Amino acid sequence: MIPVLVRSSDNPIVTGFDVPAMPPDLVDPTSVFNPGATKFGDLYLLLLRVQSRGRRTFLVVAESENGRDFDVRRDTVRIEGLDEKAEGIHHVFDPRITRIDDTWYVMFAVDTDTACRIGVARTTDFERFELVGIEQGPDVRNGVLFPTLRDGKFLRLDRPNRIQLADGPTTGDEIVLSESEDLVHWQALGPVLHGRPRLWDERIGAGPPPLLTRRGWLIVYHGVATHFSGTNIYQAGAAVLDLDDPRRVIARTRDNLLEPRKLYEMVGQVPNVVFPSGWIVDDIDADGFASEDGRVLLYYGAADTSVCLAKSTVGRLLDACDPVDRADD
Numbered sequence: 001m002i003p004v005l006v007r008s009s010d011n012p013i014v015t016g017f018d019v020p021a022m023p024p025d026l027v028d029p030t031s032v033f034n035p036g037a038t039k040f041g042d043l044y045l046l047l048l049r050v051q052s053r054g055r056r057t058f059l060v061v062a063e064s065e066n067g068r069d070f071d072v073r074r075d076t077v078r079i080e081g082l083d084e085k086a087e088g089i090h091h092v093f094d095p096r097i098t099r100i101d102d103t104w105y106v107m108f109a110v111d112t113d114t115a116c117r118i119g120v121a122r123t124t125d126f127e128r129f130e131l132v133g134i135e136q137g138p139d140v141r142n143g144v145l146f147p148t149l150r151d152g153k154f155l156r157l158d159r160p161n162r163i164q165l166a167d168g169p170t171t172g173d174e175i176v177l178s179e180s181e182d183l184v185h186w187q188a189l190g191p192v193l194h195g196r197p198r199l200w201d202e203r204i205g206a207g208p209p210p211l212l213t214r215r216g217w218l219i220v221y222h223g224v225a226t227h228f229s230g231t232n233i234y235q236a237g238a239a240v241l242d243l244d245d246p247r248r249v250i251a252r253t254r255d256n257l258l259e260p261r262k263l264y265e266m267v268g269q270v271p272n273v274v275f276p277s278g279w280i281v282d283d284i285d286a287d288g289f290a291s292e293d294g295r296v297l298l299y300y301g302a303a304d305t306s307v308c309l310a311k312s313t314v315g316r317l318l319d320a321c322d323p324v325d326r327a328d329d
């Protein structure tokens with residue numbers, strides 16, 4: 001049986017060895033993982049999360065002509081406007097890239113003194129990045145922006161973190177739909193996906209930006225099984241959301257589609273992690289829908305140590321999702 005997601009035989013496609021020395025910040029980095037991905041003209045681009053041996057986090061662009069062999073740039077991304085807000089910020093990480101018209105929005109997690117927050121930067125050339133803002137409020141992460149607006153408002157999926165109350169739900173067990181007029185102030189519209197206790201996806205978070213298909217919004221998300229003593233296992237699955245109301249789940253994979261099996265996924269800085277964060281789909285029709293035959297290049301972090309690639313098609317990912325009766329969800 002051919003798996004729905006087929007690993008590249010070149011995995012891991014980017015490791016710390018591929019990152020040029022950028023003294024004094026980045027020399028012989030510990031790890032590079034959880035990239036955002038997009039196409040810019042003919043170039044395939046990744047926005048890498050690179051971690052130094054001081055465990056500081058940097059974002060670095062990598063470029064490729066084929067989506068598999070990447071050259072990592074010799075400078076780190078500087079987000080204009082971030083320095084002014086830098087107090088209390090420790091890490092900017094896990095960027096997801098969404099193109100809207102000719103602007104690419106980077107939605108990222110921000111580790112601060114008080115909570116994890118979601119920030120947004122924008123670029124039109126992948127040389128200059130400008131901060132749009134950082135949301136203030138309760139702890140939230142895994143923010144991903146939809147590529148279209150609804151009623152003039154931006155939409156995102158995010159994953160609030162709540163304190164676990166006695167007998168209450170596990171923190172991070174719910175993906176939520178939110179809307180915003182300015183990308184900084186967000187209003188929750190309601191839950192989308194729930195974690196499934198004791199199964200592969202107890203805690204969940206959206207991966208790459210939702211993909212417009214004729215069957216609905218296709219998403220890939222990560223699920224964490226937490227019920228194994230000593231380790232959390234990060235896996236990837238998929239779901240299809242209603243085009244008009246993305247809170248309505250049409251279909252969802254019962255099982256995971258990708259789980260740590262290769263040594264590079266099982267061994268590393270954080271063992272047993274596949275963390276999907278970016279994808280590139282070339283074949284989009286005139287109305288903006290991804291073609292079912294279209295190739296999907298899915299980029300993911302492996303063991304918080306390297307960047308890997310798995311391939312599929314839009315149709316195979318859609319077919320892999322099992323119909324959901326909302327009442328049972």
Ligand code: BMA
Binds near residue numbers: 094270
């Ligand atoms: C999550 C995030 C990811 C990371 C994963 C596994 O909570 O912090 O950035 O890849 O844990 O460590």
